Amino acid sequence: MSTPPFHTKGGHGCSSDEEILLQPFNSLLSSPNNNNLSINCTETTTIHHLSHIQRHHVSTLNADVIIRQVPSEGLSFQLWPAATSLFSLLNTHRLHRHLPLHPHRRIRILELGSGTGLVGITAAAILGADVTVTDLPHVIPNLEFNVAANGSIIAANSGTVVAAELTWGDVDQMETIGREYDVIVGSDVVYHDHLYEPLLNTLKFLLVKDEMVFLMAHLKRWKKETVFFRKAKKLFEVDVIHRDEPEDGKRVGVIVYRFVPRQKQLCKASKADF
Numbered sequence: 001m002s003t004p005p006f007h008t009k010g011g012h013g014c015s016s017d018e019e020i021l022l023q024p025f026n027s028l029l030s031s032p033n034n035n036n037l038s039i040n041c042t043e044t045t046t047i048h049h050l051s052h053i054q055r056h057h058v059s060t061l062n063a064d065v066i067i068r069q070v071p072s073e074g075l076s077f078q079l080w081p082a083a084t085s086l087f088s089l090l091n092t093h094r095l096h097r098h099l100p101l102h103p104h105r106r107i108r109i110l111e112l113g114s115g116t117g118l119v120g121i122t123a124a125a126i127l128g129a130d131v132t133v134t135d136l137p138h139v140i141p142n143l144e145f146n147v148a149a150n151g152s153i154i155a156a157n158s159g160t161v162v163a164a165e166l167t168w169g170d171v172d173q174m175e176t177i178g179r180e181y182d183v184i185v186g187s188d189v190v191y192h193d194h195l196y197e198p199l200l201n202t203l204k205f206l207l208v209k210d211e212m213v214f215l216m217a218h219l220k221r222w223k224k225e226t227v228f229f230r231k232a233k234k235l236f237e238v239d240v241i242h243r244d245e246p247e248d249g250k251r252v253g254v255i256v257y258r259f260v261p262r263q264k265q266l267c268k269a270s271k272a273d274f
């Protein structure tokens, strides 16, 4: 697989000169051989490019989640390391204790910047959850392809998945998506600094009930990312709930954070309700 430059699609420019690159993106994208049990194939659906079909084995369900990547289409069409981490935590049930699971109803999950949809689709199958996977408009056809490819495993485990457009900070789209979720998830969604504010605004819109959580898996690449966390900590309590060991030769591994709204955010939200 040739990994595309980071700015190929979606108009997100690369880092400026003063940025300190901790780990280059190309070396961080999942290896094409990692979990890739199938061959490259040419799909005849909406996207007519070379694609990779991967099978990710869910041991507790003894079934596979099937994910299509289309590397030539850009970063949104590839599986990122933090998604693989969340997949692994879901698969081994290590994420469960951080989820507000309800005994009498299905858990509702919203995924931000879903990319290929591996995390949301796996969560629906493993947790029997109602999941909404979201991303920029041009990413939706591949997301829908992956949702459809996993229809059986999702339905067999009483889950549901729908794909929807959600451009961070877009008020109309946020209103359409609503706030009726128990958990928001995201993997590798903090990278370009111009996306920090839109992402935080989206989280500010969504996280308005004290029982709601945002679980974010993140692989640190640039020092500037501390700016995102500094801003996030003004709005949310942010805790580390899991750390992956760094891969060979790397300085850092994927970290999973849990965000919950700070009390003053909840007050603002409840005042806005009146």
Ligand SMILES: C[S@@+](CC[C@H](N)C(=O)[O-])C[C@H]1O[C@@H](n2cnc3c(N)ncnc32)[C@H](O)[C@@H]1O
Binding pocket: 010, 075, 076, 077, 078, 079, 080, 081, 082, 083, 084, 112, 113, 114, 115, 116, 134, 135, 136, 139, 166, 167, 168, 186, 187, 188, 189, 191, 195, 198
């Ligand atoms: C680095 S990729 C991670 C994809 C996936 N979560 C994963 O871990 O494999 C970042 C994702 O955020 C999405 N994204 C970027 N800017 C966005 C925006 N303004 N609104 C919504 N999604 C955005 C991209 O399309 C992409 O799917």
